Amino acid sequence: MKPSKLTPSPTGSILTETAVDPRKYGIMIEVQGERLLADLRALAEFGKEGTGVNRLSFTPEDLAARDWLIERMQAAGLVAKIDGVGNVYGRSPSQSRAVLIGSHTDTVPSGGWLDGAMGVMYGLEIARASIEAGADAAVGVDVISFADEESTFCGTLGSRSFVGEVGETEIATAHNLEGLALTDALARAGYADRPHARLDRDRHVAYLEAHIEQGPRLEAAATRIGMVTSIVGIRRMEVIFRGQSDHAGTTPMAMRKDAGAALIRYAGAVLDGFDAVGGPDSVWNFGHVIFEPGAGNVVPREARILIEYRDTTMAIMDRMEAVIRGAATAAHAAGAVAVEARPMMAIAPADMDPALGRLMDGAAAELKASAMYMPSGAGHDAQHLANHVPTAMMFIPSIGGRSHDTAENTEEADIVLGLRVLAATVTKIGNQVRS
Amino acid sequence: MKPSKLTPSPTGSILTETAVDPRKYGIMIEVQGERLLADLRALAEFGKEGTGVNRLSFTPEDLAARDWLIERMQAAGLVAKIDGVGNVYGRSPSQSRAVLIGSHTDTVPSGGWLDGAMGVMYGLEIARASIEAGADAAVGVDVISFADEESTFCGTLGSRSFVGEVGETEIATAHNLEGLALTDALARAGYADRPHARLDRDRHVAYLEAHIEQGPRLEAAATRIGMVTSIVGIRRMEVIFRGQSDHAGTTPMAMRKDAGAALIRYAGAVLDGFDAVGGPDSVWNFGHVIFEPGAGNVVPREARILIEYRDTTMAIMDRMEAVIRGAATAAHAAGAVAVEARPMMAIAPADMDPALGRLMDGAAAELKASAMYMPSGAGHDAQHLANHVPTAMMFIPSIGGRSHDTAENTEEADIVLGLRVLAATVTKIGNQVRS
Numbered sequence: 001m002k003p004s005k006l007t008p009s010p011t012g013s014i015l016t017e018t019a020v021d022p023r024k025y026g027i028m029i030e031v032q033g034e035r036l037l038a039d040l041r042a043l044a045e046f047g048k049e050g051t052g053v054n055r056l057s058f059t060p061e062d063l064a065a066r067d068w069l070i071e072r073m074q075a076a077g078l079v080a081k082i083d084g085v086g087n088v089y090g091r092s093p094s095q096s097r098a099v100l101i102g103s104h105t106d107t108v109p110s111g112g113w114l115d116g117a118m119g120v121m122y123g124l125e126i127a128r129a130s131i132e133a134g135a136d137a138a139v140g141v142d143v144i145s146f147a148d149e150e151s152t153f154c155g156t157l158g159s160r161s162f163v164g165e166v167g168e169t170e171i172a173t174a175h176n177l178e179g180l181a182l183t184d185a186l187a188r189a190g191y192a193d194r195p196h197a198r199l200d201r202d203r204h205v206a207y208l209e210a211h212i213e214q215g216p217r218l219e220a221a222a223t224r225i226g227m228v229t230s231i232v233g234i235r236r237m238e239v240i241f242r243g244q245s246d247h248a249g250t251t252p253m254a255m256r257k258d259a260g261a262a263l264i265r266y267a268g269a270v271l272d273g274f275d276a277v278g279g280p281d282s283v284w285n286f287g288h289v290i291f292e293p294g295a296g297n298v299v300p301r302e303a304r305i306l307i308e309y310r311d312t313t314m315a316i317m318d319r320m321e322a323v324i325r326g327a328a329t330a331a332h333a334a335g336a337v338a339v340e341a342r343p344m345m346a347i348a349p350a351d352m353d354p355a356l357g358r359l360m361d362g363a364a365a366e367l368k369a370s371a372m373y374m375p376s377g378a379g380h381d382a383q384h385l386a387n388h389v390p391t392a393m394m395f396i397p398s399i400g401g402r403s404h405d406t407a408e409n410t411e412e413a414d415i416v417l418g419l420r421v422l423a424a425t426v427t428k429i430g431n432q433v434r435s
Numbered sequence: 436m437k438p439s440k441l442t443p444s445p446t447g448s449i450l451t452e453t454a455v456d457p458r459k460y461g462i463m464i465e466v467q468g469e470r471l472l473a474d475l476r477a478l479a480e481f482g483k484e485g486t487g488v489n490r491l492s493f494t495p496e497d498l499a500a501r502d503w504l505i506e507r508m509q510a511a512g513l514v515a516k517i518d519g520v521g522n523v524y525g526r527s528p529s530q531s532r533a534v535l536i537g538s539h540t541d542t543v544p545s546g547g548w549l550d551g552a553m554g555v556m557y558g559l560e561i562a563r564a565s566i567e568a569g570a571d572a573a574v575g576v577d578v579i580s581f582a583d584e585e586s587t588f589c590g591t592l593g594s595r596s597f598v599g600e601v602g603e604t605e606i607a608t609a610h611n612l613e614g615l616a617l618t619d620a621l622a623r624a625g626y627a628d629r630p631h632a633r634l635d636r637d638r639h640v641a642y643l644e645a646h647i648e649q650g651p652r653l654e655a656a657a658t659r660i661g662m663v664t665s666i667v668g669i670r671r672m673e674v675i676f677r678g679q680s681d682h683a684g685t686t687p688m689a690m691r692k693d694a695g696a697a698l699i700r701y702a703g704a705v706l707d708g709f710d711a712v713g714g715p716d717s718v719w720n721f722g723h724v725i726f727e728p729g730a731g732n733v734v735p736r737e738a739r740i741l742i743e744y745r746d747t748t749m750a751i752m753d754r755m756e757a758v759i760r761g762a763a764t765a766a767h768a769a770g771a772v773a774v775e776a777r778p779m780m781a782i783a784p785a786d787m788d789p790a791l792g793r794l795m796d797g798a799a800a801e802l803k804a805s806a807m808y809m810p811s812g813a814g815h816d817a818q819h820l821a822n823h824v825p826t827a828m829m830f831i832p833s834i835g836g837r838s839h840d841t842a843e844n845t846e847e848a849d850i851v852l853g854l855r856v857l858a859a860t861v862t863k864i865g866n867q868v869r870s
Contacts, residue, residue, distance in 0.1 A: 249669070250813050251836065264702040288730065
């Protein structure tokens with residue numbers, strides 16, 4: 001678990017360490033932990049399910065939560081609107097430049113109460129405290145809740161729309177699992193004809209997203225703040241073995257075309273290969289295997305395995321893909337069973353802005369919060385922002401590493417500490433922009 | 436595909452090579468191939484499905500076929516009855532000693548027209564020809580169609596009942612897949628209160644069963660007659676891996692309890708072990724694998740594999756079981772994932788009578804039929820008879836090795852040749868008993 005190396009930002013950051021001005025901006029953003037927790041608890045009532053939340057995109061619960069969020073933003077002094085894809089966007093009214101803070105308030109089925117909601121409520125509390133601190137800050141705080149991060153209709157719809165990376169066709173064809181079209185869901189919500197909010201490079205100096213880690217690393221390291229270095233890329237391949245079903249008693253071993261045994265040998269070779277070429281942050285998973293027809297006394301006619309792998313660098317992902325394809329070619333060449341490797345998904349890794357990460361690290365140090373650099377093994381809205389604006393992500397610990405489950409939770413002290421570190425990071429950004 | 440070694444019969448055969456008397460019995464049994472084929476085609480009308488047959492135990496089609504068989508037996512001169520479990524048994528009326536010939540007339544769903552039916556029709560034709568040849572033969576021919584060989588209710592019910600190896604409890608609790616109780620099926624058929632036919636050691640000098648091979652060996656060897664040396668034993672084990680489901684992106688590899696990867700490594704080790712300890716006739720199959728919950732981005736919580744293996748000797752089966760258990764113990768000891776190997780089925784191998792096999796070999800040679808010794812990789816009624824009476828099985832080729840499918844077939848010339856070889860074998864047995 002050594003931290004990944006920081007790599008240069010793909011976008012030119014406006015923030016560089018050499019530009020750090022030792023003078024302070026002066027206006028400290030005095031966030032209030034109890035107010036944040038009250039907001040989080042209020043938001044968790046929308047779709048409440050035991051200790052968790054069931055708030056799928058564009059359900060009545062999700063829409064009611066968006067309306068509630070608009071009211072909370074307006075009460076904080078932001079100019080707030082819901083856009084044409086359901087993004088809830090609140091702008092700081094007094095500044096022409098702003099740090100954008102956000103995440104998402106939709107959930108998976110039977111999800112947790114924090115997940116994306118916490119990052120949005122962090123934004124709300126920091127914006128509110130910033131406005132309370134006075135209108136003379138050079139950099140305001142904008143807040144956004146991106147629509148449908150959890151792929152109920154269309155994965156990370158809101159953040160990709162915000163950076164202009166989702167097409168009309170994709171919106172026109174997206175459906176949820178019940179067959180409801182995204183366009184119908186947006187029309188019913190009353191969002192369909194509204195303009196789409198967009199990232200404004202002249203206005204937005206940085207995007208910050210806080211999130212629960214959704215994994216066990218911070219807890220295992222007894223560390224309270226994670227500065228995300230990169231969000232992993234994800235690729236998924238299905239490898240299909242086509243042999244012949246035969247009687248498993250009367251067919252001699254040498255005369256079989258056994259798709260199942262071919263898969264077992266193949267998967268073992270891929271595990272060996274991944275061990276050899278994987279980097280320190282690489283992860284992989286064989287999540288699904290099926291043998292057809294699936295009877296004890298019938299030689300499998302067909303077998304399929306789903307291989308997912310993630311890393312923060314394209315070079316390592318390419319090496320892992322070469323393992324998958326090379327082993328498939330070798331298995332196919334071996335003869336009896338035809339082997340095909342089929343790409344199912346490919347999302348590129350996204351580097352966070354190193355200078356922003358160092359500011360966050362410094363903020364944590366000032367607040368005496370233990371902190372470490374780490375990659376994100378899960379996808380987030382931040383990965384789509386990162387190619388367009390200097391972007392940073394902060395993780396706080398997940399108890400037991402649990403997430404996407406009603407049992408998801410984080411210690412209140414950690415939630416509040418994360419808020420304070422993020423607020424201090426905003427102050428540091430403000431100092432740099434002013435300098 | 437070298438033939439298995441002949442092993443001594445577990446029962447003391449009345450037939451020994453040293454006892455062979457060169458004098459011929461005199462009465463040749465003049466079987467008629469066309470009459471056999473006509474009977475087979477008539478039987479295939481019951482439950483006909485395209486080129487195959489759908490005649491599951493105790494369905495109206497199966498019961499009608501049993502009634503038809505009784506009539507054919509009686510027309511041939513046999514004393515025929517259906518017993519309390521549905522066995523159709525025809526006795527030669529003029530002799531106190533008899534060779535018993537049989538198999539089964541029930542089928543799997545969408546099965547073939549030959550399968551067990553052919554062995555019963557061979558018996559009918561040989562009994563009929565024997566009676567036609569004259570009543571002075573020392574040894575008659577009895578014919579039997581054993582009930583439910585195909586396990587619709589209760590696997591090899593008829594043959595196990597015939598040798599006294601099926602208990603009242605087993606009959607009382609057996610059901611088919613639709614939930615119909617075996618006792619209800621027998622009552623509806625009118626069989627329930629009838630006596631159970633039994634093997635008569637004083638009467639039955641041998642049991643002969645002919646069957647299609649259900650595999651590709653004879654065809655591949657361009658050989659027309661197979662003398663079965665042993666019927667394989669079958670064992671089935673389910674090996675269960677219990678780990679923990681985790682997010683496949685955020686959980687570092689070293690912190691996972693990955694049931695799926697543990698299964699892949701385990702199954703590879705078992706394949707290696709089987710390659711090392713398996714004999715020339717060993718076969719094995721991993722027919723079913725399941726990963727739970729089965730999602731690409733979730734580390735498998737549980738994984739299960741079904742391992743079936745067969746051999747003609749207990750010693751080799753024991754070595755294979757030791758591979759399965761040893762690898763499970765090693766995988767369990769490795770730590771993160773709990774591994775349990777659970778026996779699901781264990782059927783002992785059954786040796787055929789070597790002296791009977793040699794008589795059959797001699798009969799094939801006299802008829803200039805190419806022949807080879809071979810094991811049976813599938814189970815048959817003969818395996819239950821073998822512990823109680825000298826037993827032999829004969830295979831004839833399956834086109835393409837196909838069986839348990841409507842596409843199952845055998846060349847007519849091969850069907851008729853098999854009949855003649857079996858009839859000549861009966862003559863040779865008669866010669867020996869007389870001598």
